[in-house]
Amino acid sequence: MEWQDYLTQNRDRYIAEMLEFLKIPSISAQSEHETDVKMAGQWVADRLKQAGLNHVEMMPTGGHPVVYADWIQEDGLPTVLIYGHFDTQPVDPLDLWDSPPFEPVIKQDRVFARGASDDKGNLFSPITAVEAMLKTSGKLPVNVKFFFEGQEEIGSPQLPDFVAQNKTLLACDLVVSADGLQLSPDQPKVEIGFRGNMALEIRVTGPSKDYHSGLYGGVIQNPIHALTHILASFHDTDGRVAVTGFYDDVREPTPEERQQLAALPMDESELATHLQVPELFGEPGYTAVERGAIRPTLEICGVEGGYQGEGIKGIVPAKAQAKIVCRLAADQDPEKVSAAINTHIRNFTLPGVRVDVINRDGKVGAYLMPHDHPGNIAAAGVLERLYGKAPLISRCGGTIPICSLFLETLGVYTVNFAFSYEDENLHSPNEFFRLESLDRGQRGYVMLLEELARVL
């Protein structure tokens, strides 16, 4: 039997299996879901064994576990390591979901569930691609290692140590990441860069409890006032980050890079309509594509303090807090940026309250790979066959920590080869994955491994 026929014959089973996988609420950010993340890892490990991989193990990291598997035939063959993650983002605001996030439903050939697009659907494709090859021909064109993690959505805090301690196990000639996007169902892309990521929380503590604003308003510092003074100071009114030193090491795009980005489809007014905002907004001097892909940002992702119920409550609140996520550009050192922000917070701390900064682990530098690397050329060829159209060269504003980590620790680049799309509500309510992307992913992975056997 040809692998193509095997995939076609087993399609219904694959979809049923994917739904089972999506039922596991493997939210890595919430400790109550720790066991669920482990269950998702176990599901992946079992599925790899079923696919015909004989060396499969779930390994501890000190945090959420990883799943490793390999199929090594000959020392002479090049080795490709396939990466993905089985953890998901949190689900709230829950009231905006049309169906429960961990009760997957299929509507119009799309499967709706948290994690469907990011990254369970994508992760599933190479497993089944390898299964199809092993069950039909009994072998693979290259040595394959699988490395799937359960902490991508929290910035992979334990992975730097894990990868450093397992260099031999993970050694390979190229990484292929099954976590990422294509431009549209009609237009593929080769993703050559990601922004880095670092996060921190600011906690402002005032009086020991909420106090009557009639009695203490004007007498003591209000923690929300002190917090918003810090938060508002992070940007100027044009949208530039106003933290001293923030932009110091940012690599400015070359004319060639700006040309590549300008070739990407982008209708600003259409995007504003789609997002339902009055207009796009951001750092002057850069296009919307540049701002979203290669310029660093500082976003306040959450803020809370005081009374949040119905109506009004006249208090000076006890505390207030905010969560900050920075996306980092090429050449920015996450530790240096973190230090600059910490200094900025201290400089903007008002009297009368205590300000604590919780610097989150899992800082990640930006990732950038030559667009003409043999791995990218191979991927581009396969994508052209899958979509009937040559891919554009692209940069993504999101963060895939493992790309920078593998480059720094193992000295290998990561080719990004995944089949999600921006409209699939990644990190948002009603996340979904197109079933046709499972087909493309499965065929694509067989073709890519065959192609890499030739070029590596």
Add this chain to the structure above:
Amino acid sequence: MEWQDYLTQNRDRYIAEMLEFLKIPSISAQSEHETDVKMAGQWVADRLKQAGLNHVEMMPTGGHPVVYADWIQEDGLPTVLIYGHFDTQPVDPLDLWDSPPFEPVIKQDRVFARGASDDKGNLFSPITAVEAMLKTSGKLPVNVKFFFEGQEEIGSPQLPDFVAQNKTLLACDLVVSADGLQLSPDQPKVEIGFRGNMALEIRVTGPSKDYHSGLYGGVIQNPIHALTHILASFHDTDGRVAVTGFYDDVREPTPEERQQLAALPMDESELATHLQVPELFGEPGYTAVERGAIRPTLEICGVEGGYQGEGIKGIVPAKAQAKIVCRLAADQDPEKVSAAINTHIRNFTLPGVRVDVINRDGKVGAYLMPHDHPGNIAAAGVLERLYGKAPLISRCGGTIPICSLFLETLGVYTVNFAFSYEDENLHSPNEFFRLESLDRGQRGYVMLLEELARVL
């Protein structure tokens, strides 16, 4: 029987009744408690009938109801209207309460419950004082009207219309308010002024839902950024309100007023220790007492937006919002201040989001009464007999909307005669009321009515 003996003999029953009253969760700010507010009003009406008042009625206002009752003997007697409120503040943060807020418990002669001190305990005293006089002597020394409301904690939005439409019913020579504070169990005061109150909410709307900050961070305005830009602009770093025109009409204190306030006990470092803040903080040029009692303030009482769960979520949030309460000084016009803040918000609105302001009803101007008014002289005499110490003249930073309203609409002043203390966690978790304050309140109201019969 003397009224003193009647009160002593019925003390246990009064405490049991007060506990029943405190079990009703009459939170006026939350629509789910609308029926509870009404039930609290019904409890008060029933209790007034039981006390011997023969004309008692609960009256609709368009919002939460009011309870009116009277005992009118002779046209020649002066008429005193006694005021209080049977609604309470919300209860959150619930986790900081040692016992459920609406399951009152007595510990060390204090009753702990939401509303115990503000204002159910105080409201109960004059009802039972009148009962003691009617049951022992069959009459009262003055005509008495009771007027108890159920919307004080939300700024009494329907009361201006109600009072204007019921001028004859409410007509009187003096109002006595059973809502307020004494300085300490050892030191009484005569409260001659309150700050005014106005509230608004700011809602900033960005994209239609939370979006991935890797994909859209830097591309669109973040609603939290736009909100904190507005919020931080409300004050300068010294704590002055930076809204143009905010201080325009504020009456500066006279040397005599500053002397009266300086005579009030205040140890700034002790207060800071009690509140558990590093230091007091506020508008330069004014003492802490002045800042808390007679200077206007703008407090952000609540803020929220984006992800508030555990860990970090990389999003550009869909929306963010804040709640603002201003305490107003003498001569400030609430409508003018509200207009100035609305203009300020428009001036500090950044592009890329929609900003809506919800101006809350129930704006109240500040209240100020001559300290040597006959009503205050009478109250001072009674307080001196109750405490064994002459009262200090004081101003309170809180707001009792009805004082300004009665002055403007009925042309009568309100003497403040109540027995709560600042340490009783008004508006905070673990609110409590001292049982000895019930005794003082009961005796005090009998003595005050007798005294007012002489001076009015």
